[in-house]
Amino acid sequence: MYGCHRKGSPSSSATVPTRTTITALIWAPDWPEEMLQIAAEFSKLNPDIGVNVQFMVGNSVEENIKPRIASGNLPDVVSVNPNAYAAALADQGVLAAVSHTTAWSNMLDPLKGDWTSRQGKAFGISGGVATVLMYYNKDMFAKAGVKTLPTSFPEFLAVCEQLRRAGFTPIMWNGGFPNMLGNGPFSFGFANNVVAREPDWKKKMEDGTLDLDTPQAADIFAKLSLIARRGYVQDGFMATDYDGGIRLFKEGKVAMAFHGSWAAGLLLHGNPFEAGVFIPPWNAPGKRVVPVIGSETGFAVCETPNKAAALRFVEFMTGKGFAIVQRKRQNISPFRPGAQAIAGDPQIVAYTNEVSRYPVTASPYYSELPSNSIERLHRLMQDVLLNRITPRQAATLLDASVKHEAKMHYK
Template sequence: MNHQARRIGFASLLTGLVSLLLLFLSGCQQQDNASPGAAVPARTSITALIWAPDWPEEMLQIAAEFSKLNPDVRVDVQFMIGNSVEENIKPRIASGNLPDLVSVNPNAYAAELADQGILADVSTTSAWNNMLSPLKGDWTSRQSRRFGISGGVATTLIYYNKALFARAGIKELPTNFHEFLMVCEQLKLAGFTPIMWSGGFPNMLGNGPFSFGFANNVVAREPAWKQKIGDGTLDLNTPEVADIFASIALMPQRGYVQDAFMATDYDEGIRLFKDGKVAMAFHGSWAAGHLLHGNPFEVGVFIPPWNAPGKRVVPVIGSETGFAVCDTPHKAAAMRFLEFIAGKGFSILQRKRQNIPPFKQGAGTLASDQRMIDYTNMVSRYPVTASPYYSVLPSNSIEQLHRLMQDVLTGTITPAQAARRLDASVKNEAKMHYK
C-alpha cells in the first residue's frame, strides 16, 4: 500500500515537473516571437553631418562614446566633402533632408538659417554658457538667436622647418611681404621649395593668403568693413583687392611652390611639409597636431607677413567651424549630442588637433601645444585683427572666391578681373539677402 502510494506520488511529481517544463518552454517561445520593441527600449537615431577633413576617426570615436553613455540614442555620422561647409548644407536644405546636428561656419549664411528657424537656438545649453565670451558674437544672428558652438579659436599662421631655414642661412624671420619674398628666394637658391600651395583645395588658399591679404589690404584701411559687406557698400573692385589675388599668383610665378601645386589637396599639402619637401606651410591652427608633431625636424611658427613695409601686420583670428542643431523632430537628442561634443568629447579632438579650445573650462585635460597658446595670445593682443574668410564673405561669394583663386592661378583671368567679380558677387548677395 505504501509502495503503491509512493509510486503514485512520484508519478504525480513527474507529471507536475513536465507541465512546468512545457510552460517554461511555451513562455520562452512567446518571448522569442515577441516584437523587439517589447523587450528593448526604443532608440532615437540622429544624423550628424560633419566637416572633419583631418579628424574623421576622432568624430566616429566621439559618436561611439556618446552612444555608449546614451544607449537610447544612435548617431549616424556622415562626413562633408568638397571645398566648403556651405556647399554641403545647401542641397540638404533644398531637399528638406536636414541632418539633426551639422557643422556650420560663424557667418551670415548660418545666421540667416537661424533666423529662418532652420537652426535651433542653443543659448540654454551649458556649451553656450561655457564658450569664451569674445566668440559669442560670431554665433549670434541679427535676431539674437544663438545658433552654434565654436569648434575652436581659429587663426592661420606659417609653420616653418627650422632645419631648412638654418641650412639656407636664414637668421631672422620676415616681418613684411617684401622680406617674405626675400626669404623665399633664399630658400629657393639653397635648393629647397619655399612653401606649399594647395591649388587643389582652395579652402586653404582662402584661409591663408586670401584671409591675410584681405586683413592687410582691406580691414587695415576700413574699420567698418563688416557692416559695409553686409549692406553692400564695401568697394572690393580696387587695386588693393586685385593685389590679394596677385600675391597668391606670384608664389608659383616665381617658382616658390611645389610642382603640380594645382593638384595638391589638403592631406597632400600636410604630407609635403611633414616629409621635409617644402620649408613652409601656410595653414590653420586646427592642423597644429599634424604639423607640429611627429616630424624629424623642429617646427616654428610666425605671423604671415602680408603687410607692406612700414605697416603693422593685421593678423587673422576668430571662431573655427563649429556645430549647430537643426530644428528637427530629434532636436532634443541632437542637443544632448552637442553637449557631449563640447564636453567630454572635446578632449578626444584635442588629443589630435591641439588647437586652442573655445571654452572657459575644459572637461578633463585638454592637450594644447604651447606654441599655439603663445601664438594665439600674441595675435589676440593686436589692436586690429580680421576674421577668417569663411566668416567674412557671403556663402555664394565663398564658392565664387574658390573658383576665382584657381582661375587666377591658371592664368584664366587677371587679378583685376577677379577683384571685379568678387565685388559684384558680394554686392549682389547683400542686395538679395541682407537688406
C-alpha cells in the first residue's frame, strides 16, 4: 500500500510544519506600537510562531486577567503585577515557572523577591524598575518665581498657590484614569502615612490586622481632594485619561505631572520647554520623605499547551525586544549591566539612584494592595474627588476591603 501512495498527497510527510500562534494579553497604555513591533520582529526571526497581541483596557491589569481565568480562556503570555494576586496564580498552577530562563538570570537580584511566590515559584519578569516622581515645567516654575523645590507637603501647597497666582495650572490629576491617582498621590500617601509609621505593615495587611480606618489613612484621601478643591488641577480633571494627562503636560498646560518613571521618554523629551523631576513631598515638615520604588508591571507565561513557544517570546521581549520599547520609554532597566540593560534618561537614572539609598521606601500601590482592594480604591478615589464620600469614609471602606481580602485568603 505504501507503493500506491501518490506523491504530493496532502498526507505526505513533506508538508510544511504547523505554525503555532500564541496569544499575548499585554498592558501597554503608552507603547502599543512598540509592542506590535516586538511581536512582528519576533515572528520574523521565529517563523514557526505567530503572535496574536491583545491589549488590556480599563484601569488595572487584574481586572483584565480575572475574566479570562474565570472563563478558562487563558492567554499564553500575560502582563502581571508583582503582587499577592499574581503570586497566588503561580502557586495555583495558572502561571508557569520562569526561573530557568535567561531573563530571570539577568534580572536584578533585588527585584527577584517581588516575583517569587510564597511557595518559592519564580512567576514573572519585571518590565522595568518603577519609581513614581514629580515631573515639572522649569520654565513655568521660573516665571512664577519658584526658586526652591518643595520638600514637605505644606511647601508643595505653597508652590501650587504661587503657580496658580502666576496664571498657571499647577498639576494634572488623572481623574478619568484612577490607576495614575493610585500610583501617584495614593502610593505616596500610603508610603508616608502608613509605611513610615508601621514597619510590619505588609505582614499585618496579609493577616488582616493592619488598621487603615485611621486619621492617617483618611489624610491620604484628604490630600488628594484638597489639591482639587483649591483649584490646583486642570478643568475637567475627572475626565482626563492617561494619554490626555500626558498631553496636558507636554503642551505646557499644567506645571507638574505626578507620574511614573515608565513615562520618562514622553514627559521629558520633545517638549517646547525644559522639564525636571523631584521627589513628591508628601511628608510632613521635619519628617523625611518615604519615596516609592519597586518593580514595574511585567510579563508571565500561563500553563497552556503553547507554553514552550510563549517562553521563547518572553525571552525575546526581555532581550532584543526590550530595546524597542526602551527607546521610547527611557525607564530604568530591570536587568544587570551587560545583559539587556539599556540606559534610561539621565535624570531618571539619577533620581532612581538617589531614592534607592533612602532607609525607608515603599512600593507602587499595585504591588501593595490585594487585587480586589485595588479596584475598590479606584472607585473610592473618584468618589472622594466627586464629593460623594468624605476622606474618612473612604479610609473606612478601604480598611474593610483589605481586611475582607485577608479573611478570604486565610479562611
